[in-house]
Amino acid sequence: MGEEIGKYAKLALLASLVEPKSLSELGLLWYNENGRFYKKKARQEIEQAVEKKLLLRDKTKYKANTEKLISYACSSIKNKDVKDLLLRFWNHPFSQQTYLCCEAIKHMFNNNPEKIAGSNPVIVLNMPLILHMLQEKDPEIYSLFVSLQDLESYTNTINIKSEKNMSKAFKNLKEKTDWLATLNKIVKNNGYFLEQNNSELKIKEIMKKIKK
């Protein structure tokens, strides 16, 4: 999926996973200038992404086809149970609003659009699970990973967003504990989803060491 779309389409896709964004909002978000996504190249790339149904157009705004990205990310997973867990986790509004909001994604890449352009969009789904898993399995590697990848502001944003979304996204405590149980089951799989996703992250080697 990463190679299928251009830089601007990728930026639009990752910024609009939760809320639709106009071209002007996208420009302001990534480059602090509202005209950037009105350029010919950007518009062409976005149009192509719309044709491929990766982006959905709603009047003047664009919204990423989050379901398609989630199913793409899970498509390579062979184990049906893990696949179901991941689909259930990512299709929950709390997971999407917390981990896939544009602020969190912006901080994941340290506000650097060029970094996003060179990455696989599936990483935005893998990163929070990697962090949860490392925090649970090996807090030392977690600390190392967060500082090496410069993810301090990303983890902060996730904590703030989760506090904000918790009361809105969950109806009751039962739903919260069910969501947490799903996350715990994914974490217990020791990075199986990561191996299956053919992630290019170096953390894959670290996870293999933890498994041993």
Next chain:
Amino acid sequence: MTKLKIKERIEEEETRKLKPLFIGVILIFIISILLNIVLKISLLIKIISGIVLLILVIYLGIEWYRAYYK
């Protein structure tokens, strides 16, 4: 180092809401054993205290339901 606090936050809430209920159930269990086996009291008092404990169990059940589903 910033940790992800989501799990902690949900577990804390679960404990905060459900801990008093578990303690209540254990206390009722202990009291019912004391009344029925240890203390030598009349059958009437046993029945009355049994009804009171049953009401308490129902109350705790309702509280548990409210904590989980409301």
